[in-house]
Structure formats: C-alpha cells, structure tokens
Amino acid sequence: MKENLLNTDSSKVPPPEGFREAYILHLADNALILAQRNAEWCGHGPVLEQDIAITNISLDLIGQARNFYQYAAQITGGDCDEDKLAYLRAEREFKNCLLVELPNGDWGQTILRQFFFSTYQFLLYTELQKSSDEQIAAIAAKSLKEVTYHLRWSSEWVIRLGDGTEESNQRMLRAIENLWMYTGELFQSSPYEIQSANNGTGVELSLLKCKWDEKVERVFAEAGLPYPEKVYHQTGGKEGRHTEHLGYILAEMQYMQRVYPDSEW
Amino acid sequence: MDPEVPALSVIDLGIIRDILIHENEIEISITPTYSGCPAMDVISMNIKMELLANGFNNVKITTALSPAWTTDWMTEEGKQKLKEYGIAPPNPKQQVCHTDLFVPDEAVQCPLCNSYHTHRVSEFGSTPCKSLYQCNDCKEPFDYFKCH
Numbered sequence: 001m002k003e004n005l006l007n008t009d010s011s012k013v014p015p016p017e018g019f020r021e022a023y024i025l026h027l028a029d030n031a032l033i034l035a036q037r038n039a040e041w042c043g044h045g046p047v048l049e050q051d052i053a054i055t056n057i058s059l060d061l062i063g064q065a066r067n068f069y070q071y072a073a074q075i076t077g078g079d080c081d082e083d084k085l086a087y088l089r090a091e092r093e094f095k096n097c098l099l100v101e102l103p104n105g106d107w108g109q110t111i112l113r114q115f116f117f118s119t120y121q122f123l124l125y126t127e128l129q130k131s132s133d134e135q136i137a138a139i140a141a142k143s144l145k146e147v148t149y150h151l152r153w154s155s156e157w158v159i160r161l162g163d164g165t166e167e168s169n170q171r172m173l174r175a176i177e178n179l180w181m182y183t184g185e186l187f188q189s190s191p192y193e194i195q196s197a198n199n200g201t202g203v204e205l206s207l208l209k210c211k212w213d214e215k216v217e218r219v220f221a222e223a224g225l226p227y228p229e230k231v232y233h234q235t236g237g238k239e240g241r242h243t244e245h246l247g248y249i250l251a252e253m254q255y256m257q258r259v260y261p262d263s264e265w
Numbered sequence: 266m267d268p269e270v271p272a273l274s275v276i277d278l279g280i281i282r283d284i285l286i287h288e289n290e291i292e293i294s295i296t297p298t299y300s301g302c303p304a305m306d307v308i309s310m311n312i313k314m315e316l317l318a319n320g321f322n323n324v325k326i327t328t329a330l331s332p333a334w335t336t337d338w339m340t341e342e343g344k345q346k347l348k349e350y351g352i353a354p355p356n357p358k359q360q361v362c363h364t365d366l367f368v369p370d371e372a373v374q375c376p377l378c379n380s381y382h383t384h385r386v387s388e389f390g391s392t393p394c395k396s397l398y399q400c401n402d403c404k405e406p407f408d409y410f411k412c413h
Contacts, residue, residue, distance in 0.1 A: 052387060052389050053389035059299075060300055062301045063297070064301070135330070138330035138331035142331070143300055152364050153388060153389070155364070
C-alpha cells in the first residue's frame with residue numbers, strides 16, 4: 001500500500017534492476033542530484049562569472065547523468081527512458097551518495113562539496129575508462145574532460161577561500177565540519193559496486209581512496225586548512241537511505257512530471 | 266549549423282563521425298561536443314530536417330560517444346570562420362586540459378585586433394564550449410572556444 005502511494009502509476013516505473021543497472025543508476029544519480037543542487041545557484045552566484053561557472057558545471061553533470069540514464073534505460077528495455085528514470089523514481093530508489101544531496105550552504109560549502117566530489121569523480125572516471133563495459137568506458141572518457149575543468153576550478157577556489165580573509169577561512173572551516181562526515185561514503189562499496197568491480201565493469205573504490213586523500217591533503221595544505229581528524233562517517237545513500245534533504249530536491253525536480261504526466265517542452 | 270555558434274557547420278565542428286548509406290536508409294553518426302550541450306538535440310533534429318527537405322525520407326541519427334570529441338577535429342576552415350565571427354578559435358595543442366592549479370593563462374589571440382596581449386576573465390562562458398577573455402590592447406571582451 002505504501003509503495004502505491006509513492007508511485008501512483010506503477011506501470012510507468014521501471015522493473016527492479018540487477019546490479020549492472022543499479023551501478024549505472026548510481027553513477028547517473030550522483031551526477032543528476034549534484035547538478036540539481038548546483039543549479040540552485042543560477043542567478044544567485046557571488047559574481048556573474050562564478051554564477052556562470054557553477055551552472056556550467058551543473059550542465060556538464062546533467063549531460064553525464066543523461067548519458068548514464070539513457071544507457072540504463074536501454075538495458076532495462078521496454079518503454080523505459082531517461083525521463084522516467086529521473087522523474088518517476090522515489091527517494092528510496094535513488095542511489096546517489098549523501099554528499100551530493102546536502103544543502104548548498106554558503107558559497108564556501110558549495111565549493112568544498114564540488115571539490116570533494118570532483119576529486120572523486122576525476123579518479124573514478126580515470127579508472128572507468130578501462131571498464132570492460134564499452135559504453136561506461138566511453139561515457140567516462142567523455143566526462144573526464146569536463147571533470148578536469150571542474151576539479152581545477154574548485155581546487156583553486158578552495159585555496160582562494162581557505163587562504164583568503166579571516167572570514168573566508170572561518171567559513172571554509174565550518175564547511176569542512178559540515179561535509180567531512182559525508183566523504184567516507186564515497187569509498188564505501190555498495191553490493192552493486194563490489195559486483196561491478198568484480199566483473200571488470202566497475203572500480204575497486206579502495207584503490208581511489210589514497211589518491212583522493214593525497215589530493216585533498218595537498219590542496220588543503222596550500223589553502224592553509226587543517227586535514228580533518230577521523231570521524232564517524234554517514235552512509236546509506238548508495239542503497240537508498242537518504243538524508244531528509246533528498247525528498248525536497250525530488251519534490252521540486254519531479255513536480256511537473258508528477259502533476260502533468262508525460263508533459264514535454 | 267550549430268545554433269549557438271551559427272558561423273560553424275557540423276562538418277567544421279568535427280562532430281559528424283560517420284555517414285552510412287544502407288539500402289534505403291541514411292545513418293548519420295554524430296558525437297556530442299560537451300555531455301550537457303543543449304545544442305546537440307537541435308543539431309540532430311536540424312540534420313534530419315535538412316535531409317528530409319532534400320528528399321531523403323529514411324534518416325537515422327545515432328550518437329557515438331567514443332572516441333570523445335576534441336577541438337582538434339575542428340577544421341582549419343572552421344577555425345577561420347570562428348575568428349571572422351568574433352570568437353577566438355581553440356588553440357591546437359591541449360595546453361590547459363590537466364588539473365594543475367593556477368597555471369598561467371593560455372596565449373589566446375584577440376579575434377578583433379590580433380593581439381596576444383589578452384587575459385582570461387572566466388574559464389566558463391556563455392556556453393559549455395567557451396570561456397570569456399578580454400583583450401588588454403583593444404579592451405574588447407571576446408569568447409574563446411576552449412580546447413577540449
């Protein structure tokens with residue numbers, strides 16, 4: 001009964017997926033939800049050029065998400081398509097990491113989240129270029145070029161703000177405090193990531209962890225920011241257990257399709 | 266034509282990867298410039314409309330992601346057209362496509378007065394493929410089609 005309340009038209013919802021679809025959806029959801037968050041800055045950026053930068057990054061991420069959703073829809077078959085996957089799945093079906101759904105906070109927090117995620121995505125896509133799944137490898141190679149820009153841009157901003165004024169430094173310290181406990185999940189493999197890594201389509205995440213730490217340490221050192229101590233890490237997003245924030249994102253993002261099913265523009 | 270950069274044809278841009286002529290169908294394989302480029306859907310539709318208008322009824326447009334598009338595939342003629350249109354064409358070598366920080370700006374030539382004495386205003390510009398520059402000599406701001 002509860003399920004029916006969530007999905008009023010069950011015929012439109014794709015059938016339950018195997019680990020391959022789950023993995024591709026996870027890659028897509030990460031990109032889409034961060035894109036949606038970054039897009040909230042549209043028209044609100046601190047200066048025009050940076051408003052354009054963050055929304056450009058948002059656009060790149062939507063493009064990556066579309067490529068992954070189209071591929072997942074193709075595997076699922078039937079009348080499944082990218083829009084159904086983005087607009088007609090409920091909160092528990094989304095497989096993105098908690099980090100990407102967190103509120104934007106101030107500019108510093110948005111920048112730091114982008115830096116953490118771009119560093120991760122850069123390392124992940126670098127490896128995924130070697131995926132035995134040709135389509136995943138192609139999307140990764142294509143996206144990597146864009147992520148390179150995102151990583152450079154966000155790294156420079158972390159340094160600029162960390163090493164800027166007393167206030168910008170304080171704000172970055174607060175951002176680290178708010179976000180750090182969500183970074184551990186990036187490297188905590190879900191069952192579908194383990195299965196994908198085992199059959200050569202995915203990546204063994206523990207291999208990325210050292211390089212991620214190294215990059216973050218290097219940029220933090222240059223930014224005059226302390227490398228955080230070990231904390232308890234929040235997890236669950238990859239398997240559909242989200243923070244209270246995701247529901248609100250979906251409510252806004254999916255509103256049109258829910259209220260006017262199959263509407264197009 | 267690229268709707269965002271009307272000076273360029275799809276051939277100039279280097280996004281047509283293959284044209285296959287089957288028995289009674291033409292298949293055109295295109296590759297996106299940037300993953301999220303909103304112009305791609307329009308480009309794909311325009312190609313189809315153009316061919317239909319020329320009497321080709323059975324047209325199929327497919328997308329090929331690999332190998333990933335690079336500005337090195339842009340034709341020399343295309344680069345010339347870009348410059349005439351007022352957009353600085355991409356530099357031939359991928360000078361800045363790495364993650365090193367605070368690298369000096371690329372030497373980008375002003376498409377208006379040809380000076381190399383220019384600076385980058387923003388790495389991200391009006392479309393995903395461009396960044397914003399300004400000429401220090403003639404003071405004009407201009408778009409640079411960034412290397413990719």
